[in-house]
Amino acid sequence: MSTAGSVSKGCFTFKGKKRRVNVEDYLPRAQNKDIESCQARFHELWEEMDTQMQILQSDFNSSIFEELLTYTQCAHASFSLETCASASLREIPAAALVTGVNTPDHGTMFGNLVSMLRDRVTPLVTILKSKDCQSVRNILTRTMSQLLDNTHLDYDDDEDSEAVNSRSLPLTLSTLAKWYHNKYVSKPSSPKKRKSSAGVGVERGGLPPVVIVMEDFENFPPRVVQDFIIITSNYISLLPVVFIFGIATSVSAIHRLLPNEVSSLLCMEKFQAPPSTEYLTLAISQMLMTSRCPFKLGKGVFQLLLDIFLYYDFSVLNFNQALRFAMLDHYTSQPLSYLCCNHDDTEVTVNQMDGQALDRLRQLSSFMSYVEECSTTEQPSLLLDEKFTKRRVVQLINEMFEYHINFFPILNCLHTLVSKLPGYPLGKQVREVYSACLEESVWEREDYKHATDLLRMLAKDELKTLVTQCVNKLATEAQLASVKTDLERFGYRMDHIDEEAEEEPAGDMEMVDTSLPSRTSLHQLRQRLQDISKKQKKQSPFEKLREEIVDYCHALFRKYLIAPSSLPLYEIFYYTSTRVIKQRLNASPRSALQKALSNPGYYLQVTICVCCDVEGNHIGSRMPDTCVVYKLHLECGQLINLYDWMQAFVTVVQQEDENDSLKQADHKLQARFIQAVSQLQFLGFIKPTKRKTDHVARLTWGGC
Known part of the structure; x- marks a missing residue:
């Protein structure tokens, strides 16, 4: 990172420590002895959901992957020893894979694609990313290191078992062409046997193509890609190269990056990956809108996750992680969440509840409302008799499962009826209808009444x-x-x-009084005419x-389609903590930074001391230097004099170094001040200005 505009004109290195992060440590824990049961339930259910997600995602992309595999396998079907020597200049086969703007998912998608290419088409596959390919030399280094060093892993031949060290070879395509000729072309064309990812030997005849995958093609430097394609075109008669370009927007991005003389060297074919919105709808239908999984999302949480997906990143991976966080928070913050289990385990789990757990269950708002609706003879038993309460809880949980079994098929019927209506009163997608049913009883909504009128x-x-x-x-x-x-x-x-x-008898038309009042308003006249028309027809x-x-x-x-929030024990199965989801998934960086700098003791809870636990605008002498500098800059205007700022900083913290000599203290404090100011500049609170050479401009206003 360039530091030409830095206040200190320095170079900073931030080296993080590698450690295993446990997500569960950052969540609030329920203070009860059943927390282990809750965590066990979470791991059990999430493993099932995660497996279903992976299977669903692989099946969802299987069609486009099959087309790509067929294309790469047939692109150089006629490439052989005879054609190598006499082949004239040909176009390079290139597949433009339009993946969509869900960039966080591209890594997983291209990783699966590369694995399938190596298993079923060719071991000569390399994947390039723009951050590692800022020059032609970088592209050649990455390509040769992946092709030469990893090829031996796919074969069982003893003569090919030794890895080729790419560092000892010149980084040119001529070297790669010679290596390819010695390894494949000059040997007898006998089918090779390699090991697939499952460990099963797979035979593959002919010469394998060299597949070069550029994951984020739009981010590559245009000049670098142009030079690499021109160089590769000179070796197309010696190397069966196939390009796969990952495009996030449209194929026109290729023509923006490549001029006509370069794009004419490519024989491109477009492949459109399915949009992530279709996978989201499929995932919601197969996992959330099913009675197999007892865990459900409440109205606010479900809508928030949809909004983050549709209006922010379109990332299925992030949606799955958000769903995992919601499930984890539900099972760690809700003491009775261990009752959210499979239907077969319900009776055993309820019978193992102790008196304290039953008291917590009786305090649920939905259960209290249910008790109020019961008869006066049952209310004392529900509040005092443990055996009677357990039997009733088992009955209520069974009714909840039965409710889900009937709810989702009828919901699909409602979506079928309203999804093609003009204007889409309840929405076009099934997730929109589901969100409407979660909020309230759907028949009470105005848009439902409009939909029935259209039906x-x-x-x-x-x-x-x-x-x-x-x-x-x-x-x-x-x-x-x-x-x-x-x-x-x-x-x-x-x-x-x-x-x-034909069977219906013809009846006489009802006689209707068609006389109109002599004087009436326009609204009354229209209503009168409508009534007459209905009765006459x-x-x-x-x-x-x-x-x-x-x-x-x-x-x-x-x-x-009763609203689930009106059912007893609703809180056990539905996660409704929208505030927690917003704090964790939709955080505000600026407010978090200002809070940390204004009140460092809030974040330094491990080593908290009295000096950091300050109130208001008070500045402690033992606070972190960055916090001291930040609080001092809040007292300044638009321009801050660096010398005055440093003198104020020295005045605050000098009592720490009163035993040192003045000269040493000046050097130390000056270095600490410069470092703190540089950190504020890095965080975006100040910037250098040309209005005054010894001043900096303030970029924000107000504290936490």
Whole structure:
């Protein structure tokens, strides 16, 4: 990092200590003897969820990875010993992999891609990052070190078992071409046998291509990439090179970095990775919106995690880590969270509760509300009788699991009905409908009433398609077989609506008083005309059936889509600490810095002393130098005189060095002051200014 603009004109080195960080140490701990049970439950459930996430992510990217593997394997299918000598200048095969803007996930994605390439296509794979490739020499060094030093690990041949030291060879593509010719081309073209990541021997015939993966292609220096592509094009007849460019935005980024004379050397093909929003929807549907996992997110936490994902980073990896933190905080801060377990372990876990745990359970607000709703004969038993309370808790937990079993299939039916309506009243994605159902009873929302009004205006074909989709959603739900049967009956009636029309007798039209008042307002006149129109119009058989279907679905939603916050023992299964999530995942760096500099004792809890535990604007002589300098700079205006600032600093801390000689104290204090000022500049509180040579400009105002 350049220090040309630094106040001290110095060079600073920050060397961190390597130590294992335990995330659980930073979370509040529940003060009860069941904390070990809570942690065991957390590890058990998170291992299951993490395994499902990894399987889901690998399956999600499998299609695009298969296309890339096929492309790299067929790019140089005709490359052989005969074509090497007589081949003319050809274009370099290049795959433009559009990955999206979720940059935190790119490392995992390209790591999986490189592993699959080495296992199934070629051992000659190198991955380059822009931070390590600021010159052509850096690119050649990284490429040759990865190709030459790691190739021997993929083969069982005794003659290839010795690693090639890339440091002893010239860093040129000519060296790499000679090595490739001696290793692959000059030998008999017998199929080689290598070991896959699973340890199974895999045969691969022909000459393996050399795959060069540039993970963050847009961040590479343009001139460096251009020179490297031009150099590589001169060796395309000797090296079967294939480029894979990782693009975060669009393919046009390649044309912005590469001029026409360079891009003409490439034969590019575009590969579009699935957007991370689709994976998020799939992950929520497969893990959170299922009865298999007892842990759930409350309305505020769920919406906060969605907002961070959609409006900040689009990172699935960060979403998974945030979900893990929420689960860990729930199991460490909620004393009764060990009851959030698998359904089969419920009765055993409840029976092991002692009197103290039952008292904590009785203090839950949802359980207290449940007790108030019970009869007067049951209330004393729920508050005093342990056996009766345990039996009722087991019953309530079983009802919670049954609620989740019915809740999510009916929620999918609601999403099916409203996802194609004009304007999307309840949202287009299933996560939006789920968020609306978490907040309150969905039938009480205005947008739900608007959605039902739109459903009452659907055509026959549209309504028939939606009913069929709902039947398919409930195909595997045995507990909702009656609902599925009713919906199938509605579908059958719509198919035979003409027969119902013939059987229905024709009735006389109702006589309606169509007289209008002589004097009325415009609103009353419109309402009167609408009432007359409704009474005069006779409903067709399909309109009656449509009303019947909508009313049936409305009753279904009122029965099963109850807001979870209204259920007893809601706090055990749902995590609702939005404030903790905001502090940990959406922190404010500036306020944290100002608080640390104003009150160092808050952070120095291990070595806290009386001198750091100060109040207000008081400046302690034994406070850290950076804190002293920070508090002094709060007393200054827009420009700060460095000499006056240093004299004030010396006045505050000089009593520490009163036993030393004045000269030594001056040198020490001056060095300490310069170091503290440089740290403030690094943190962004001050900057040098040209208005006055011996002054610095203040960049912030106010303290903590």
